[in-house]
Amino acid sequence: xxxxxxxxxxxxxxxxxxxxxxxxxxxxxxxxxxxxxxxxxxxxxxxxxxxxxxxxxxxxxxxxxxxxxxxxxxxxxxxxxxxxxxxxxxxxxxxxxxxxxxxxxxxxxxxxxxxxxxxxxxxxxxxxxxxxxxxxxxxxxxxxxxxxxxxxxxxxxxxxxxxxxxxxxxxxxxxxxxxxxxxxxxxxxxxxxxxxxxxxxxxxxxxxxxxxxxxxxxxxxxxxxxxxxxxxxxxxxxxxxxxxxxxx
Amino acid sequence: xxxxxxxxxxxxxxxxxxxxxxxxxxxxxxxxxxxxx
Numbered sequence: 001x002x003x004x005x006x007x008x009x010x011x012x013x014x015x016x017x018x019x020x021x022x023x024x025x026x027x028x029x030x031x032x033x034x035x036x037x038x039x040x041x042x043x044x045x046x047x048x049x050x051x052x053x054x055x056x057x058x059x060x061x062x063x064x065x066x067x068x069x070x071x072x073x074x075x076x077x078x079x080x081x082x083x084x085x086x087x088x089x090x091x092x093x094x095x096x097x098x099x100x101x102x103x104x105x106x107x108x109x110x111x112x113x114x115x116x117x118x119x120x121x122x123x124x125x126x127x128x129x130x131x132x133x134x135x136x137x138x139x140x141x142x143x144x145x146x147x148x149x150x151x152x153x154x155x156x157x158x159x160x161x162x163x164x165x166x167x168x169x170x171x172x173x174x175x176x177x178x179x180x181x182x183x184x185x186x187x188x189x190x191x192x193x194x195x196x197x198x199x200x201x202x203x204x205x206x207x208x209x210x211x212x213x214x215x216x217x218x219x220x221x222x223x224x225x226x227x228x229x230x231x232x233x234x235x236x237x238x239x240x241x242x243x244x245x246x247x248x
Numbered sequence: 249x250x251x252x253x254x255x256x257x258x259x260x261x262x263x264x265x266x267x268x269x270x271x272x273x274x275x276x277x278x279x280x281x282x283x284x285x
Contacts, residue, residue: 010257011257011258011260011261012253012254012257012258014257015253015256015257015260015261016253016257019253019256021253046264047260047261047264050260050263050264050267051260053267054263
């Protein structure tokens with residue numbers, strides 16, 4: 001057994017003695033020396049107290065578990081010893097993703113498609129609105145004429161509802177395929193009273209802003225889909241693993 | 249295991265030296281004692 005030239009035990013030997021990592025022969029030699037050497041006894045006591053002080057420190061919260069899986073073995077097969085695994089306690093991760101992998105991947109895929117559809121809706125709304133900008137003023141005048149006659153007839157028949165009916169003239173224009181123009185929101189809200197008589201879409205009566213047949217509806221739908229898609233991609237991204245830290 | 253034992257031994261020796269170097273900063277119950285006191 002190797003010792004210092006001065007005849008005392010080395011720090012490595014004393015540490016191994018403290019950790020019970022010596023062979024029976026080495027242990028016997030160290031014990032025999034310690035019985036006669038006060039200096040080595042003092043160093044051993046210091047090392048023992050140093051270990052005690054270190055274990056008394058508060059344990060920091062580790063970012064992840066450092067427990068090796070049972071399937072991993074060293075070339076010599078020493079790590080797979082059961083006694084080694086029994087002494088190590090697993091540590092749960094601080095920031096653990098609660099979403100299963102398949103759910104996160106599918107949500108990310110759907111969010112991407114939603115964002116793409118949103119962009120398509122926005123572009124379609126923009127492309128449709130550009131050529132119609134020059135033709136809206138010409139198309140509105142002849143269409144207004146028959147609607148005004150309708151309002152006149154309705155006004156004669158039902159005077160209390162005349163004020164309510166006059167906005168419906170514009171609703172008739174809205175239901176006409178040629179007159180899908182930007183109209184005031186107030187007029188669109190009156191669809192619920194008289195639109196059922198026409199062949200209009202019931203959705204328009206409840207959610208006029210989400211009507212894909214109108215330019216505003218397409219834009220609103222496109223923006224909503226784009227926002228939802230971006231939020232879904234952001235929330236389903238993978239988070240970085242925390243930094244590792246160790247104790248001496 | 250030999251490398252691990254060596255590293256543990258070196259770490260303990262260095263920590264022991266550090267504790268001896270700054271003994272006045274530690275409470276009495278945490279100070280290392282030796283025959284040189």
